[in-house]
Amino acid sequence: MGVPYDEPAFVISVAAELAGMHPQTLRQYDRLGLVSPGRARGRGRRYSLRDVATLREVQRLSQDEGINLAGIKRILALESHVSRLEQQVELLRSMADPGRRVFTAGPQGEVVAVPRGHRPARVTSTGALVVWRPSPPRT
Template sequence: MTDRNRPLYMISVAAELAGVHPQTLRTYEQKGLVTPQRTSGNTRMYSQADIERLELINELTGEGINLAGVIRILDLQGRLEERDSELDDLHKKVRRLADRVHELETRESVNSLVRTEPGSLALRRLP
């Protein structure tokens, strides 16, 4: 678990940090906008990532976007982050493949420079 996702704040503190009423946080949770972790005693615990998400929700609602629109925006943002992660993974694979191709081409070049004759190795001159 990253530090951003570590549960730190009870609902009253999270509400104060986010600038909303605790009941608003309960409503956001009901609508799936935020999912705080729970303690063994079922107390909601919010992480720094949750607080940042709540701040974004406040910013969007402050611009006149209703909760249905916020839900859609957050869903699209999540999908975009997933695609970015997939794209990063693909770039890493392409770099690994390019490195491997370069390695094989280098090996092939070395092999073409080295001729094996019975009992000795002779090097050809480069053109």
């Protein structure tokens, strides 16, 4: 059994070797916010396989595509945002059954399904947004 993809497992020297970079480059990327490794008890960096894959992508974008680090940071942020949106779409699709068609925004802005005919719990600090669709007129 291998290391879980998101598990911070590798010290900086191992991660640097896996990514084909110098450890100082990894430190610089951490300071710039390109890759944010986990931390061990003594505050040492611990990189996951996802972090190593991100480091390789940073290197590819920089060397092969000629993109500067600010551009790479923006690309990574946008890819992360798209991934979160895709997860939300899948969540909404899984909730789209006839008994759960009303959605509201939760305290952190996440989408929450509310059973038809129920009001969402009131959040006083941030408010809530309810998506309302009128019923067709009765004949």
